[in-house]
Each structure stands twice: as C-alpha cells, then as structure tokens.
Amino acid sequence: MNVFAVPGIPEVEPGDDIAELVEERIDLEPGDVLLVASTIVSKAEDRTANLADFPASPRAEELAARLGEISGEEKDPRFAQAVIEESTEIIMDAPFLLTSTRFGHIGVNAGIDRSNTGDADLLLLPKRPNESADRIRSALSQDVPVVVTDTCGRPFRHGQRGVALGWAGMPASRDWRGERDRDGHELEVTVESVVDELASAANLVSGEGDDGLPVVVVRDWEFGNHEGSDNLFRAVDSDFVRQALRGWEFARD
Amino acid sequence: MNVFAVPGIPEVEPGDDIAELVEERIDLEPGDVLLVASTIVSKAEDRTANLADFPASPRAEELAARLGEISGEEKDPRFAQAVIEESTEIIMDAPFLLTSTRFGHIGVNAGIDRSNTGDADLLLLPKRPNESADRIRSALSQDVPVVVTDTCGRPFRHGQRGVALGWAGMPASRDWRGERDRDGHELEVTVESVVDELASAANLVSGEGDDGLPVVVVRDWEFGNHEGSDNLFRAVDSDFVRQALRGWEFARD
Numbered sequence A, B: 001m002n003v004f005a006v007p008g009i010p011e012v013e014p015g016d017d018i019a020e021l022v023e024e025r026i027d028l029e030p031g032d033v034l035l036v037a038s039t040i041v042s043k044a045e046d047r048t049a050n051l052a053d054f055p056a057s058p059r060a061e062e063l064a065a066r067l068g069e070i071s072g073e074e075k076d077p078r079f080a081q082a083v084i085e086e087s088t089e090i091i092m093d094a095p096f097l098l099t100s101t102r103f104g105h106i107g108v109n110a111g112i113d114r115s116n117t118g119d120a121d122l123l124l125l126p127k128r129p130n131e132s133a134d135r136i137r138s139a140l141s142q143d144v145p146v147v148v149t150d151t152c153g154r155p156f157r158h159g160q161r162g163v164a165l166g167w168a169g170m171p172a173s174r175d176w177r178g179e180r181d182r183d184g185h186e187l188e189v190t191v192e193s194v195v196d197e198l199a200s201a202a203n204l205v206s207g208e209g210d211d212g213l214p215v216v217v218v219r220d221w222e223f224g225n226h227e228g229s230d231n232l233f234r235a236v237d238s239d240f241v242r243q244a245l246r247g248w249e250f251a252r253d
Ligand SMILES: Nc1nc2c(ncn2[C@@H]2O[C@H](COP(=O)(O)OP(=O)(O)O)[C@@H](O)[C@H]2O)c(=O)[nH]1
Pocket: A008, A009, A010, A011, A012, A037, A038, A039, A040, A043, A113, A115, A116, A149, A150, A151, A206, A207, A208, A209, A210, A211, A212, A213, A214, A215, B182, B189
C-alpha cells in the first residue's frame, strides 16, 4: 500500500473544482482511493465564515461565559453561537463544547477550524460530507472512491488523529462477521472502520500545519473480499458514552 | 509512504523471538517503522490462558450474571474474572465491561482476545507493551522504531480500528504546538497521535482474520521536524468521558 500526497495544490477558493485541481497534478489509477482534507472541501464550498456572521444568542452568551470562567480566558460568544448553529445536539457544554454535527459526527466545537482558514475567522465543516465526496468523485475522470477527512480528538487517548467525515464509492467499513480466524473460529472483531484507518494514514503525510498537502492518494490497497457497511456514526441508543455524557455535569475542584 | 506486511510469519509460539522471525523474512532499512500485532507479542510472551485459570470470584459472578441478563446469552463468570484480573479499574460494568488495563489503555474486556488465540481459550494483552516494543527493538539488527498494535472500538463511531498499545524508538505523537498554519497563525491542532495513525495504516494491510499478516513495515515515512510527546493515555483528571462513565448506570427500557 502506497500513501502519497498530491504536490502543488494552490490555496483553494470558493467554487474551485477539487477534482480538476487534483487531476491537473496527478494521474489517478483504478484501485486508488482519494483522500481530501475537509479544510479544502470547506473552502471550495464557501464554508468560511466570520465571527460577525454569528450574533450571539442568550444561550451562546451563557455558554461562553461559563467556558471563559473555567479556562480563565475570554471566550467569544459569537464562536459559541457558530458551534450551536452547526450542531444538532450539545452533548457536553463544559469544560469544552462537544456536539453532534448535522451529519452525525461528534467533535469538539462542531469541527469548526481556526487554523488554515485563509482570510476568514472560521472554517465550518462541509455541510454534508458524503455529498461532497460524491460530488468530487463524480467530477473525476477515474472511477475511484473519495473520502473527506478531518483531524480530531477522542476520549481516553490523548492527541488527535485523522478520521473520515464523508465517503463515496466504497463502504465505510469492512464487515468481518461470519469470517474465520486462523484456528477456524468465528471472529469477534466484526466491523473494521477502513475509512477512518485510511484517513489516519493520509494524515501521516499531510500533517496539520503549513505543508500545503490537503490531498492524498492511497494506491495498491485492497478492500478485499468482505461485506461492507456504511454505518459510521453510532445510533444514540447504542452509544453509551454519548448517553453518559448527557447526564454528566463538569465540576471544578 | 509505503505500508506492507511481512509475508510468511509462522504460528507464533511462547518464547519465539519476534525480531528474528521478522529479520529472517525481510531486510529492514533505516527510517522504517515496524508494527507488530499484539496478538503475536502475547503469544511469544506466553500470555495465552484458559478459562479454567480464572476461577470466578463473587464479583465476577455478579458481573457475568448481569451481562447475561442484559444480552440474553449465558456469560462465563471466569471470563469476567479474567477481565477483572487484567484491569486496574472497571469503568463500565454494563452493557459490556469497559476497563483500564494496567498500562493505561481503555478497552472492552481489557483487550482479551478470543480470536486467533491458537490452542488456548484466551489471549491476554502483553503485560507492558512499551517494554515489549523495547525488547523487540533491541533484538533487531536495524535501529528502527517498533509499535505494538491492537484493534479496538471507540465511542461515538461505529467499528474498530488499529491503535498503538506500546512503542519504542519514537515518540507517540507529533507535537505541533507553537507551529504555524499557512496563514501564519498558531495551530489549534496540537498533538497528533502518530503511533495510532501508524497502527491504523498497518491494520489496513493485516486485517482481522486468517490472513496471517501480523507484522507490517512502514517505509519512507518521516516523523518530520517536530517536537515529540509520549503522552498517549489520558490522565484521569483530563478524561471527562472516563469521569462521566464512572457515574453512569446502564438502564434498559
Ligand atoms: N495547498 C493547500 N493546502 C492546504 C490548504 N488548506 C489547508 N492545507 C493543507 O492541508 C493539510 C491539512 O490541513 P488541516 O488544517 O489540518 O485540515 P483538516 O485536517 O481538514 O482540518 C495541511 O498540510 C495544510 O497545510 C489550501 O487551501 N491549499
């Protein structure tokens, strides 16, 4: 499996055709997977925004005041407003905002970026990353899967890693149910989230800073002969962590 | 970046020298990263076990009875006993056992495997995966980093993915703090867990079943010029999800 970044992608502007930016620089081959950082998908989809676009509601004022008190740093209530507007549920309101976006992804601050945002204050996540992936894929001359990625944190483990937000042309996961281990027993590991694993691999070469490498190709990898599943974001009734967080209140010592 | 599995590794037995098994089959190069599935590290370290080794305590009987009631399937209290003995804290006791292992990793059933266990009922995780990684690394003729991996699930997102349990010869993370984005602003993404991203990449080629590919080499990847950090497992006081789960009680409708 070969993982490499597409060199020479310019600063992406609203309306840019990402498929074209990619295919001008590289010849995709059958079997490739194309991974695109959400940051440039958002730029192309004109999802930059400014704090002034989000006049704070009373709820945003309340959230920002509490977060400011906890952190000892002034928090802009307009940012809290942006997070609220991007979310369908605020799962944790302190000591940070953990929310569910409209497409089901759970992350801090609704995945709104304040780095690599171009001239704007904020970069919102693509509205429907599966549709973004599908649009990019349809505009490519090669028929390859497309994954839209982001970098985000997680419970239990320190640090952030690449994850998939949207995908098209391949299932999200390999479903190993019913398959056998080396000793002929049925497997316990059932669903392997390959789009997340691919996004993590891509992050290793694109980085988080000023490398300018938002597009990665995975070549010579095979999904293999497995069932697939598109179930990536947990349903609430099987997400016990989400349920536990709903009832939890942050308290300082 | 090139990611490939080492072919021809045999069934691993207690006492096997993993470094030797690898270097008999492949010439490692400077700059490579070697990823080893915990399953074979456990086999080599004689961490197979049988249910009969874990006579159930009253607490294990209680846990298994509750889990059996919830799932409608008989649960073996000796398995619950094994999980307890492998753990320093039971974070969730229903509808599954989520625990912290002695080395800080949080996972379901303390990461005990019942697939690819050879002749035994159970395969326990390596006792101290950082030490395992270090031992394998010291026995290699090439000076390359070694990462011990596992496959496990996570909150919010369905499916499992590769993670690092132990590592030696490289930091766990790239620390981007103080670095700049394309527009000259300080980055918000601070700590990128590259050992987890490498483990995810490795999982894409080793799979979960009978492929027989427990060792993966990552070649032509660069950590780059970044600060490093070895902080992978969150401290309890900054792990709000862990705190929330402690106070949470599973209740069926
Ligand atoms: N060429 C180019 N690279 C960009 C642009 N925006 C971000 N990047 C690069 O894309 C990669 C990922 O950026 P990041 O901010 O981490 O994106 P995210 O993970 O999707 O939030 C980094 O290498 C950035 O330098 C852009 O408009 N053009």
